[in-house]
Amino acid sequence: MQVSGTFLAFAVLSLLTIGGAVFMISFTRVVHMVISLGVTFLSIAGLFVLLEAEFVAISQILVYSGAISILMLFGIMLTKHDAKDEGVSKANKGWLSILVVAVFFVIAFWGIQSTPWVAPPDNAAAVQEDNATQLGVEIFTRFVIPFELTSVLLLVALVGAIILAKKEEDNE
Amino acid sequence: MIFDVSLPLYLLIALILFCVGLYGALTKRNAIVVLLSIELMLNAVNINLVAFAKYGLYASLTGQVFTLFTMTVAAAEVAVGIAILISLYRNRDTVNVDEMDTMKR
Numbered sequence: 702m703q704v705s706g707t708f709l710a711f712a713v714l715s716l717l718t719i720g721g722a723v724f725m726i727s728f729t730r731v732v733h734m735v736i737s738l739g740v741t742f743l744s745i746a747g748l749f750v751l752l753e754a755e756f757v758a759i760s761q762i763l764v765y766s767g768a769i770s771i772l773m774l775f776g777i778m779l780t781k782h783d784a785k786d787e788g789v790s791k792a793n794k795g796w797l798s799i800l801v802v803a804v805f806f807v808i809a810f811w812g813i814q815s816t817p818w819v820a821p822p823d824n825a826a827a828v829q830e831d832n833a834t835q836l837g838v839e840i841f842t843r844f845v846i847p848f849e850l851t852s853v854l855l856l857v858a859l860v861g862a863i864i865l866a867k868k869e870e871d872n873e
Numbered sequence: 874m875i876f877d878v879s880l881p882l883y884l885l886i887a888l889i890l891f892c893v894g895l896y897g898a899l900t901k902r903n904a905i906v907v908l909l910s911i912e913l914m915l916n917a918v919n920i921n922l923v924a925f926a927k928y929g930l931y932a933s934l935t936g937q938v939f940t941l942f943t944m945t946v947a948a949a950e951v952a953v954g955i956a957i958l959i960s961l962y963r964n965r966d967t968v969n970v971d972e973m974d975t976m977k978r
Contacts, residue, residue: 711878715886722893722913731903738909741890745916748886751878754923754937761919764944769912769951776905776955780962798899806892813884819930832937839934840941851945858949865956868963 711751717744731781735773742766756833883924891917902969904961908954915947 721741725734742765749758840848890913897910919940926936962968965975 705878708878711882715882718886719889719893722890725909725913726893726897731905734906734909738913741913742916745920748883748920749923752883752923752927754926754940757919757923757937757940760941760944764948765912765916768948772951772955773905773909776908776958779959780905780968795900798896801899802892802896805895806888809888809891810885813881813888818880818928820928835934836937836941839938844938844942847942851942854949855945858952862952862956865953866959 707751710747714744714747714751717741718748731777732774735770735777738773739766739770742770754832756836880924880928883920883928887917887920887924890914890920902971904958904968904970904973905955907970908951908958912947912951915943919943 718741721737721739721744724737725741728734728737742761746758746761746766749755749761894910894913894917897913898907901907901910922936922940922943924936926932926934926940929936958968961973965973967973
């Protein structure tokens with residue numbers, strides 16, 4: 702019985718990930734939920750490092766733990782300061798949701814367990830060296846058009862968010 | 874018992890995260906929490922993509938590129954979602970999803 706360092710890191714990170722998510726569901730104050738989800742996002746970045754995706758991990762920390770958490774906090778502060786989530790709205794809906802989620806979990810778990818996963822050939826490991834450079838080459842050669850479309854999407858989202866959230870001064 | 878990290882373990886983590894996010898999105902009343910749960914589900918999918926980029930049969934960087942695109946789209950979605958929520962709060966004075974029923978009445 703030998704426990705490798707990778708497995709130890711994986712165990713700690715996955716525990717933090719799932720713990721953060723479960724605490725997010727069980728907390729009642731919305732601000733606590735956002736903080737707990739920040740822990741989840743950070744540990745997911747750690748999992749990405751374990752998967753040799755360093756650039757994606759850094760982007761995860763910047764975008765999710767940084768930007769999206771802060772944006773959510775702004776949303777909370779601009780709507781209800783001490784908002785509490787009373788949880789399930791109707792008694793029936795909670796049980797139905799649990800049932801739907803449980804059925805989905807069982808089906809997907811069975812799918813994962815019954816599929817024979819074939820290990821990749823060994824030369825694949827050499828591809829992953831110098832992650833950021835390779836990622837940049839991939840994005841700017843094979844994925845140029847989706848990249849440009851993404852920039853257009855970001856511009857549209859920026860303008861749309863400003864217009865939606867702007868105060869209407871002279872309506873009616 | 875093999876103490877080694879493999880693909881099914883990552884898939885299992887992602888599945889649990891996705892289920893927690895799905896449960897939160899289905900049951901929570903506060904619209905901001907629903908948005909947070911959707912982010913959790915997107916993150917679970919990201920874990921799957923990166924895991925397959927390393928352990929899949931055709932291991933390549935395509936999965937990581939897809940993850941970057943997913944993050945961008947998620948950021949745009951959150952920005953627009955929060956803007957809609959703020960505008961809705963200004964007009965209806967509520968953030969609960971079951972009180973946003975103007976079109977049902």
